[in-house]
Amino acid sequence: MSAPRVFLVDDHQMFRAGVRAELGDAVEVVGEAGDVESAVQGIRASDPEVVLLDVHLPGGGGKAVLETIKSERPDLVFLALSVSDAAEDVIAVIRAGARGYVTKTISSADLAGAIVRVRDGDAVFSPRLAGFVLDAFSGAPPTEVSDPQLDQLSPREREVMRLIARGYTYKEIARRLSLSVKTVETHVSAVLRKLQLSSRHELTRWATDRRLI
Amino acid sequence: MVSRLPLDQRPSLVPAALRRSGDDRVVAGVCGGLGRHLGVDPMALRLALVVLTVANGLGLLLYLAAWALVPSGEASLEPTGDTSPGSTERTVGLGLLTLGALLLFARAGLLLPAGVVWAVALSATGLALVWARTDEASRTRGLLVRIAGGGILLVVGLGLLFASGGVLSTIGGLGLAVLATGVGVTLLLGPWIVRLWRDLDVERRERIRSEERSEMAAHLHDSVLQTLALIQRADAPGRARSLARRQERELRAWLFDERPPDGEGAASTIAAALERVVSDVEDRHDVEVDLVVVGDCPMEPRLDALVAALREAAFNAARHAGVDELSVYVEVEPERVTAYVRDRGAGFVLDAIEPGRVGVRESIIGRMSRHGGRAEVHTAPGEGTEVVLETGRTPSLEECP
Numbered sequence: 001m002s003a004p005r006v007f008l009v010d011d012h013q014m015f016r017a018g019v020r021a022e023l024g025d026a027v028e029v030v031g032e033a034g035d036v037e038s039a040v041q042g043i044r045a046s047d048p049e050v051v052l053l054d055v056h057l058p059g060g061g062g063k064a065v066l067e068t069i070k071s072e073r074p075d076l077v078f079l080a081l082s083v084s085d086a087a088e089d090v091i092a093v094i095r096a097g098a099r100g101y102v103t104k105t106i107s108s109a110d111l112a113g114a115i116v117r118v119r120d121g122d123a124v125f126s127p128r129l130a131g132f133v134l135d136a137f138s139g140a141p142p143t144e145v146s147d148p149q150l151d152q153l154s155p156r157e158r159e160v161m162r163l164i165a166r167g168y169t170y171k172e173i174a175r176r177l178s179l180s181v182k183t184v185e186t187h188v189s190a191v192l193r194k195l196q197l198s199s200r201h202e203l204t205r206w207a208t209d210r211r212l213i
Numbered sequence: 214m215v216s217r218l219p220l221d222q223r224p225s226l227v228p229a230a231l232r233r234s235g236d237d238r239v240v241a242g243v244c245g246g247l248g249r250h251l252g253v254d255p256m257a258l259r260l261a262l263v264v265l266t267v268a269n270g271l272g273l274l275l276y277l278a279a280w281a282l283v284p285s286g287e288a289s290l291e292p293t294g295d296t297s298p299g300s301t302e303r304t305v306g307l308g309l310l311t312l313g314a315l316l317l318f319a320r321a322g323l324l325l326p327a328g329v330v331w332a333v334a335l336s337a338t339g340l341a342l343v344w345a346r347t348d349e350a351s352r353t354r355g356l357l358v359r360i361a362g363g364g365i366l367l368v369v370g371l372g373l374l375f376a377s378g379g380v381l382s383t384i385g386g387l388g389l390a391v392l393a394t395g396v397g398v399t400l401l402l403g404p405w406i407v408r409l410w411r412d413l414d415v416e417r418r419e420r421i422r423s424e425e426r427s428e429m430a431a432h433l434h435d436s437v438l439q440t441l442a443l444i445q446r447a448d449a450p451g452r453a454r455s456l457a458r459r460q461e462r463e464l465r466a467w468l469f470d471e472r473p474p475d476g477e478g479a480a481s482t483i484a485a486a487l488e489r490v491v492s493d494v495e496d497r498h499d500v501e502v503d504l505v506v507v508g509d510c511p512m513e514p515r516l517d518a519l520v521a522a523l524r525e526a527a528f529n530a531a532r533h534a535g536v537d538e539l540s541v542y543v544e545v546e547p548e549r550v551t552a553y554v555r556d557r558g559a560g561f562v563l564d565a566i567e568p569g570r571v572g573v574r575e576s577i578i579g580r581m582s583r584h585g586g587r588a589e590v591h592t593a594p595g596e597g598t599e600v601v602l603e604t605g606r607t608p609s610l611e612e613c614p
Contacts, residue, residue, distance in 0.1 A: 162544070
């Protein structure tokens with residue numbers, strides 16, 4: 001398949017230059033921006049397939065870019081990345097519609113792989129995000145107005161999340177659980193959907209309480 | 214080339230906020246500030262005030278009210294062309310000016326009898342003495358002397374004024390004295406207290422801000438700057454990388470967590486203890502440890518054993534696996550804690566470990582079983598290694614959802 005057309009959004013010019021150089025031919029970088037305003041305009045102008053989106057941005061954060069563009073281009077895919085591990089920020093960007101989250105310490109090969117994977121419609125979970133998800137969905141589900149389809153992880157999904165948190169790749173997970181890679185991807189996408197749609201009030205509360213733990 | 218005027222000299226469509234002027238002032242900057250606010254020459258306002266004062270004292274009251282109510286503006290940092298006269302000179306100058314004007318008006322036979330003129334001049338000088346100092350930085354030095362002196366002048370002035378006044382004399386001696394004292398005290402202290410209160414508030418806010426800044430500076434100096442210096446001296450890229458990683462972890466913990474940065478003494482929660490172990494491993498070996506902790510709980514002896522075993526497993530992986538990356542995942546559940554240490558490295562044959570090497574057998578498996586937990590090692594040559602540790606824990610009351 002052709003190299004994905006990628007738009008970089010990060011407020012550190014050095015980091016953008018680094019990513020551009022490291023990704024090399026694996027992707028086609030069609031544009032970059034350092035704040036919300038220019039990101040929105042640049043994305044409209046350059047028509048990328050994947051936006052690599054920093055969680056922290058001057059002018060409202062990655063969430064603001066997502067919320068502005070997502071309604072205009074519902075098919076556009078966002079992959080969040082950041083150095084910050086503040087759970088509430090990461091969860092906010094995922095809930096605004098990002099298809100995955102990776103940390104900036106990710107290797108170039110893994111990053112290129114993740115970009116291709118989100119472009120092809122899969123969700124990308126770093127171990128850290130899997131940890132956040134397990135944390136957020138732990139404990140009993142809320143009693144009333146609860147939709148068990150959305151507010152709880154299935155045992156299988158929990159298992160997959162645990163393995164991601166333990167550092168397993170999708171392929172390794174598939175082998176270990178005797179599943180196909182496609183099934184693992186389906187589970188991860190399902191978790192992403194729950195993360196985005198769950199009304200589980202604990203999710204929001206958990207994210208804000210997280211600092212106090 | 215764009216010439217830059219100081220902000221308050223640029224032509225502006227919007228009137229400047231009403232502030233007493235720090236630069237353009239004779240006494241307290243009321244006229245200077247008002248002039249700028251209205252776009253009128255302050256000198257015209259000053260003259261108007263003097264005339265009003267002479268006519269019926271209204272000018273003085275207006276001035277005092279404005280002084281008390283209008284907040285003082287910042288003096289611009291750069292000195293303006295004309296250096297403002299010192300406080301004492303200013304006070305005397307104003308007194309003389311008022312006095313001269315009054316005498317002039319009286320001589321011309323206008324408006325007021327001489328007694329009133331003197332009384333007003335005395336009161337004005339007294340008030341100026343008391344109030345002029347309150348704007349200065351050295352607020353306490355000589356304050357009492359000035360207040361006392363100014364107060365006496367004011368009381369005498371008011372006394373004269375009241376004594377010579379037509380209508381007021383009907384009130385009678387005692388009432389007059391009480392009234393004079395009351396008016397004098399109110400005039401003296403009221404605005405001063407109001408301003409003192411406001412200054413205190415401003416000072417408190419500034420102190421908090423500067424404390425925060427110096428704490429931040431101290432922290433960055435002790436941590437980030439030291440590390441940057443070390444990185445510049447590090448020869449091996451691996452060393453520089455591990456320094457950078459350790460610093461990043463520490464700084465992030467400081468920025469985003471309420472947890473105190475790891476330092477002396479035992480860690481109080483398992484997440485803090487794990488972070489300490491991980492940065493220790495990263496520090497001594499050129500590996501990156503991806504640590505994910507779900508949940509957290511206070512430390513207890515069983516968990517000390519688990520953390521120690523995990524530490525041994527991580528060090529083993531860093532030493533023997535031959536990879537530069539390992540994953541540590543720990544999940545805290547209400548009644549147990551499970552930990553995984555995983556690498557994609559060389560792996561080994563578990564049964565082939567010679568009895569002399571205590572690492573895996575003693576420090577990991579033995580230690581866990583002695584503390585009522587269990588340890589499993591999954592490995593094979595070329596397959597990487599995963600160490601699984603599990604132990605029970607005592608759920609604390611406040612954790613129960």
